[in-house]
Amino acid sequence: xxxxxxxxxxxxxxxxxxxxxxxxxxxxxxxxxxLFCSPWxxxxxxxxxxxxxxxxxxxxxxxxxxxxxxxxxGDSAGSPRDAGLVESWVGAVTAAxxxxxxxxxxxxxxxxxxxxxxxxxxxxxxxxxxxxxxAAWAVPRDGRGFVRATKAFSRMQxxxxxxxxxxxxxxxxxxxxxxxxxxxxxxxxxELKPAEAAPPAGLRRALVLGRDQIAPDRQLVDxxxxxxxxVEAGPGPGWEDMVTHPGYTTAPAGTMETFARxxxxxxxxxxxxxxxxxxxxxxxxRNGEAAVRERPLDDLPAGTFGILAEPLDAAASGDRCVVFLxxxxxxxxxxxxxxxDS
Numbered sequence: 001x002x003x004x005x006x007x008x009x010x011x012x013x014x015x016x017x018x019x020x021x022x023x024x025x026x027x028x029x030x031x032x033x034x035l036f037c038s039p040w041x042x043x044x045x046x047x048x049x050x051x052x053x054x055x056x057x058x059x060x061x062x063x064x065x066x067x068x069x070x071x072x073x074g075d076s077a078g079s080p081r082d083a084g085l086v087e088s089w090v091g092a093v094t095a096a097x098x099x100x101x102x103x104x105x106x107x108x109x110x111x112x113x114x115x116x117x118x119x120x121x122x123x124x125x126x127x128x129x130x131x132x133x134x135a136a137w138a139v140p141r142d143g144r145g146f147v148r149a150t151k152a153f154s155r156m157q158x159x160x161x162x163x164x165x166x167x168x169x170x171x172x173x174x175x176x177x178x179x180x181x182x183x184x185x186x187x188x189x190x191e192l193k194p195a196e197a198a199p200p201a202g203l204r205r206a207l208v209l210g211r212d213q214i215a216p217d218r219q220l221v222d223x224x225x226x227x228x229x230x231v232e233a234g235p236g237p238g239w240e241d242m243v244t245h246p247g248y249t250t251a252p253a254g255t256m257e258t259f260a261r262x263x264x265x266x267x268x269x270x271x272x273x274x275x276x277x278x279x280x281x282x283x284x285x286r287n288g289e290a291a292v293r294e295r296p297l298d299d300l301p302a303g304t305f306g307i308l309a310e311p312l313d314a315a316a317s318g319d320r321c322v323v324f325l326x327x328x329x330x331x332x333x334x335x336x337x338x339x340x341d342s
Contacts, residue, residue: 005296006278010095013077014283017068020059021277030268033104036067037117042177043243050242050251064104064275068096077285080180080336086188093124101130106272108132119192125200132204133266137236138211143192150176178335195219199227207262209236246329
């Protein structure tokens with residue numbers, strides 16, 4: 001069965017998601033449902049194809065899989081200028097986990113959290129999100145480490161903003177590869193300290209993976225184990241190959257195998273209820289005073305995907321339309337949803 005685009009109700013606006021139903025003949029097995037929590041920024045962009053292939057491989061093996069875009073990212077509502085964005089991100093993980101539990105009843109929800117997505121998933125689990133198992137791959141020790149790495153990446157670039165090279169961004173904002181963090185968002189991220197906070201009470205199992213030659217954080221492993229979770233730790237090869245130049249990215253075969261082996265420990269006994277495949281849906285996304293109706297176009301030629309955006313008032317649409325194509329590896333939404341906000 002092919003993947004199905006859908007929307008998830010969340011605050012402050014709807015989240016765009018894609019549900020990958022388990023393959024026919026394997027749907028009744030009680031294999032865990034998997035929620036992908038993606039990296040941020042350029043790493044999210046260049047790893048898109050690898051993560052899509054990963055989700056499809058898991059669905060072929062019998063796992064219901066849900067991927068989603070964070071608020072102000074991809075096809076979800078919001079803007080990087082929004083206040084309280086980190087709280088919205090954590091709430092989005094919770095909303096996505098709850099939606100997956102509804103779509104795949106009777107199955108444990110296991111999260112695959114990558115980089116910033118892993119930090120947000122840890123915080124959501126700590127606040128009570130229905131996450132039974134969590135694999136944290138290439139997750140920095142804390143939000144401060146993520147912000148520090150993003151600043152370092154930003155300094156490697158030379159801003160081309162015209163004479164003098166002055167950036168048009170407000171003071172304290174960070175731009176890295178065309179993606180931005182507001183000063184407020186960066187400060188809020190620095191407060192995420194999963195290795196120091198109380199461990200998630202409802203987490204039964206955890207897998208903490210490093211990234212290529214960097215070992216997993218021992219303090220995080222000990223903290224999760226101290227909360228009663230059965231914790232495994234090990235290497236996470238393939239990260240750099242997944243987030244390299246988009247023309248050369250490859251799926252992380254070794255880490256995919258490690259995750260599949262670990263995930264097998266979440267299989268439920270006996271058969272599970274049938275998954276609920278979402279029907280075609282649409283949503284309304286508000287951008288300032290404007291309100292736009294959006295719906296996925298999944299009846300396009302194979303391998304092609306799009307979002308149709310139109311005014312709520314059909315009479316205001318006029319007699320013309322505009323088609324935005326993706327720019328190479330950059331998805332159709334553009335950095336920071338720039339083509340959507342336009």
